[in-house]
Amino acid sequence: MFTPRAIGYIRSPYSEASKIPKGLGAKHDVEGELEILPEFEQGLLDIDGFSHLYVIWCFDRSDGFDLCGRPPCDDRAHGVFATRSPRRPNPIALTVVELLGRRGNRLRVRGVDMLDGTPILDIKPYLSSIPEDHLRRGWLAEVEARKADTK
Amino acid sequence: MFTPRAIGYIRSPYSEASKIPKGLGAKHDVEGELEILPEFEQGLLDIDGFSHLYVIWCFDRSDGFDLCGRPPCDDRAHGVFATRSPRRPNPIALTVVELLGRRGNRLRVRGVDMLDGTPILDIKPYLSSIPEDHLRRGWLAEVEARKADTK
Secondary structure (H helix, E strand, C coil): CCCCCCCEEEECCCCCHHHCCCCCCCCCCCEEEEEECHHHHHHHCCHHHECEEEEEEECCCCCCCCCEECCCCCCCCEEHHHCCCCCCCCCEEEEEEEEEEEECCEEEEECCCCCCCCEEEEEEECCCCCCHHHCCEHHHHHHHHHHHHCC | CCCCCCCEEEECCCCCHHHCCCCCCCCCCCEEEEEECHHHHHHHCCHHHECEEEEEEECCCCCCCCCEECCCCCCCCEEHHHCCCCCCCCCEEEEEEEEEEEECCEEEEECCCCCCCCEEEEEEECCCCCCHHHCCEHHHHHHHHHHHHCC
16 A cells, blocks of 8 residues: 655653553643654644644554454453554554644644654644534443443 | 555545545535445444544555645645645545444445545544634635635
């Protein structure tokens, strides 16, 4: 199909996966940088005008995949395409970050949930949202309801 | 990094790129199917509970990339990472679709903007939105404002 290449790397305070907040109510407001390789810097022209970006990156420290697995927040298994598990047929990840500023080939962002040094595959502008009241969140909403019941 | 593989293919009414609505105000409410390969079907377990999905797919009919280019809705060039151009360093695309129903390995969805037969790389649940009033949309908002002025 194509040969993935890094367009840059994530600079993050996380050096171990165990330190990254996971599961229900995990807050991702940590700041970091998207350091784009100099040969791709021209592709950032006008990116500064967007408040939020999609970052598509590679789970480069994940190996293999499970079609079903138990996420950290639940004791039941779900299909991999209904979770954000790193063990996927294509180890591609997606994070929405807030763009705080740009300095040359470096984008300062909030909302980092990647390990330091993670390869970035693509960046796209975040253009519109599905209104929250149109969203159904399946098993995740059920887990939240179960946990709220047992509080 | 990894070798991308198709987890399935898009069934869409679009057989030519020129028929897909593009640019400002383009509506993507066309229905289609995500046909997942039988060997990955188990990964769809519990996906039915989500109203919206991220579909990560491959611009398989795009070749090469431009770091700067003029999108269909503007006469000015922008960096590729500030646009949704198919001519990207990694030809990876992202579409949010509404899940209408599942029948075995086939997901009926609304919001298809892909060509028929396009390879799917990944599906993820859409969990939350950035509120519209927190979004800035850079050059795209400027184009909209310019077009509104000249009406």
